[in-house]
Amino acid sequence: MNESQRPKSIRPQGGVFNDLTQYAKLVLRLMGDRRVNPLVKLLPIGSLAYLLIPDLVLGPVDDAVVVWIGTYLFVELCPPEVVTEHRVALNQVSPGEGPAVRPPEDEIIDAEFRDQ
Numbered sequence: 001m002n003e004s005q006r007p008k009s010i011r012p013q014g015g016v017f018n019d020l021t022q023y024a025k026l027v028l029r030l031m032g033d034r035r036v037n038p039l040v041k042l043l044p045i046g047s048l049a050y051l052l053i054p055d056l057v058l059g060p061v062d063d064a065v066v067v068w069i070g071t072y073l074f075v076e077l078c079p080p081e082v083v084t085e086h087r088v089a090l091n092q093v094s095p096g097e098g099p100a101v102r103p104p105e106d107e108i109i110d111a112e113f114r115d116q
Helices: 015-032 042-050 061-077 080-091
Strands: none
Touching (some): 015 061
């Protein structure tokens, strides 16, 4: 696929928390998509259920790793075209959302308002 055929999307800047939020939204959207195999949907459900089971290793690190691996495998096992469709939809910014985009300096018009 060349550059002109790739879907164009605007990705808002936000860092780690924005990336985690986007990933969680992606997982939720994929869970609700009928094109994803129901057996694959058991991965994130099982990893979250693990949080309710008594810990095998002391500390929260193993819980985080199990949830991360479960959701990662879930997204990787989903049909790639479905994942791409949902990622593009999540990365598009609707009017009035996201950070304000400032035009380049050479496109700014300086003007004064006069009440006549």
